[in-house]
Amino acid sequence: MKKEEIPQDESNLSKSNVKELCYATDENGNYTTGLSTGWEPKTIALENSINAINERIEEAKQDIKSGKASPIVYFMELHRMDWITLADYVGMWKWRVKRHAKPSVFKKLNQKILQKYADAFQISVAELTNYKGA
Amino acid sequence: METNFTHHQSAHCENGVASNLLKFNGINISEPMVFGIGSGLFFFYFPLLKVNQAPAISYRPMPGFIFNKAAKRLGITVKRIKFSSPEKAQIALENNLKNNIPTGLQVGVYNLTYFPDEYRFHFNAHNLVVYGKKDTTFLISDPVMEAVTTLTEAELEKVRFAKGVLSPKGQMYYPTNIPSEINWEKAIKKGIKNTCNDMLAPVPIVGVAAMRFLAKSIRKWPKTKGVKVANHYLAQMIRMQEEIGTGGGGFRFIYGAFLQEAAVILKNDQLKELSLEITQIGDLWRDFAVDASRVYKNRSNLEDVYNTLADQLLHIADLEEAFFKKLKKAI
Numbered sequence: 221m222k223k224e225e226i227p228q229d230e231s232n233l234s235k236s237n238v239k240e241l242c243y244a245t246d247e248n249g250n251y252t253t254g255l256s257t258g259w260e261p262k263t264i265a266l267e268n269s270i271n272a273i274n275e276r277i278e279e280a281k282q283d284i285k286s287g288k289a290s291p292i293v294y295f296m297e298l299h300r301m302d303w304i305t306l307a308d309y310v311g312m313w314k315w316r317v318k319r320h321a322k323p324s325v326f327k328k329l330n331q332k333i334l335q336k337y338a339d340a341f342q343i344s345v346a347e348l349t350n351y352k353g354a
Numbered sequence: 355m356e357t358n359f360t361h362h363q364s365a366h367c368e369n370g371v372a373s374n375l376l377k378f379n380g381i382n383i384s385e386p387m388v389f390g391i392g393s394g395l396f397f398f399y400f401p402l403l404k405v406n407q408a409p410a411i412s413y414r415p416m417p418g419f420i421f422n423k424a425a426k427r428l429g430i431t432v433k434r435i436k437f438s439s440p441e442k443a444q445i446a447l448e449n450n451l452k453n454n455i456p457t458g459l460q461v462g463v464y465n466l467t468y469f470p471d472e473y474r475f476h477f478n479a480h481n482l483v484v485y486g487k488k489d490t491t492f493l494i495s496d497p498v499m500e501a502v503t504t505l506t507e508a509e510l511e512k513v514r515f516a517k518g519v520l521s522p523k524g525q526m527y528y529p530t531n532i533p534s535e536i537n538w539e540k541a542i543k544k545g546i547k548n549t550c551n552d553m554l555a556p557v558p559i560v561g562v563a564a565m566r567f568l569a570k571s572i573r574k575w576p577k578t579k580g581v582k583v584a585n586h587y588l589a590q591m592i593r594m595q596e597e598i599g600t601g602g603g604g605f606r607f608i609y610g611a612f613l614q615e616a617a618v619i620l621k622n623d624q625l626k627e628l629s630l631e632i633t634q635i636g637d638l639w640r641d642f643a644v645d646a647s648r649v650y651k652n653r654s655n656l657e658d659v660y661n662t663l664a665d666q667l668l669h670i671a672d673l674e675e676a677f678f679k680k681l682k683k684a685i
Contacts, residue, residue, distance in 0.1 A: 221602055221607055221633070221637060241498070243386070243608050244602075244607065251614050251629070261646070262592065265589040265590075268585065268589035269586075269589060300475055301476060304518060305517060305519070
């Protein structure tokens with residue numbers, strides 16, 4: 221990559237005024253560095269991932285509305301977590317967390333366990349239990 | 355309290371922290387030099403392991419490997435400490451700052467408040483330096499950012515004790531022993547040899563063999579996984595290749611910069627030529643990214659598109675195989 225070819229496309233970085241460092245060659249073929257505001261192929265790749273996450277959040281919402289899943293699933297997706305990450309945050313085995321994703325099991329959880337989930341999602345217990353998928 | 359630390363922006367967090375900490379300790383070492391001596395160039399494809407609902411593809415070795423290898427080859431001792439208690443972790447960090455030791459930390463990205471939202475994933479192997487504390491805020495040098503920044507005590511605790519895969523467990527690290535004389539030639543040669551052996555390894559999930567394995571998989575994805583999933587996989591691959599940290603072209607440009615520096619130190623003109631060659635290969639990786647992004651943007655259903663991408667990848671694998679064989683002979 222030549223220094224004058226360092227891409228300066230609009231991106232999620234440029235929105236926040238962040239620039240990243242790239243390595244490129246100058247007119248004599250010697251390496252130097254330059255800043256980039258973003259590159260379209262990367263922005264498209266990132267958008268693709270964000271869209272996938274948003275689809276998962278939307279799906280979780282529907283599952284909670286229709287009583288197929290407990291609010292844990294929605295907040296897990298909202299925080300871009302997977303089962304392993306969530307299990308580590310609440311300090312429980314993955315299979316136990318997955319069980320808590322069932323509405324029937326979730327209803328019977330005690331305050332202490334609910335508090336662990338609320339802490340992991342940085343919300344209150346009430347916000348967690350009252351979520352109906354709206 | 356504030357240490358006399360200078361922030362330099364880098365492409366990749368781990369090289370950047372290493373280079374900045376070593377510069378503070380009187381060793382003038384660039385980011386590409388850390389990367390090259392630490393054998394940072396790598397390729398890994400392991401479809402059974404899934405990251406972000408896509409097969410694991412990596413252009414770099416495991417977090418921590420680069421700095422550890424570079425330090426060992428330069429004869430530098432690096433102390434690493436993990437903590438079970440956040441209180442003790444904070445006290446140990448503050449003690450270091452009192453003793454004028456800027457300290458490297460492994461942190462999770464998700465709660466890094468100064469990162470753009472789109473970049474906040476549960477990735478736990480980010481690196482930054484704490485170089486001071488004013489009242490209750492820590493002074494932070496994050497090497498991928500242009501300027502220094504700050505985090506409150508609570509914010510720093512959250513990122514040091516992020517949970518999930520590769521959780522940092524409050525890990526802090528800093529060089530403790532710097533040799534008076536460094537044998538640069540030996541360290542550079544060792545780093546290059548290690549990279550050549552990795553990239554030419556007779557294992558299907560590592561190096562050029564892994565690129566060929568991946569090319570084969572890319573051809574199958576649309577049929578076995580469907581177009582949507584195939585495109586998601588491609589997007590993840592491009593993110594690993596080009597996202598913050600690789601300096602472009604899956605680290606190939608940083609490696610080119612390293613070879614150019616190495617050519618001067620080793621007085622070896624062939625390395626300068628090889629630097630040009632890896633730069634051209636890096637350009638081909640960039641072309642690959644452009645073409646892949648077209649595929650998932652247009653949602654093209656043609657099976658041929660995936661075949662074309664696979665052919666491109668095979669071509670790069672052939673060029674890299676020849677490149678690393680030449681590089682191995684050159685030193």
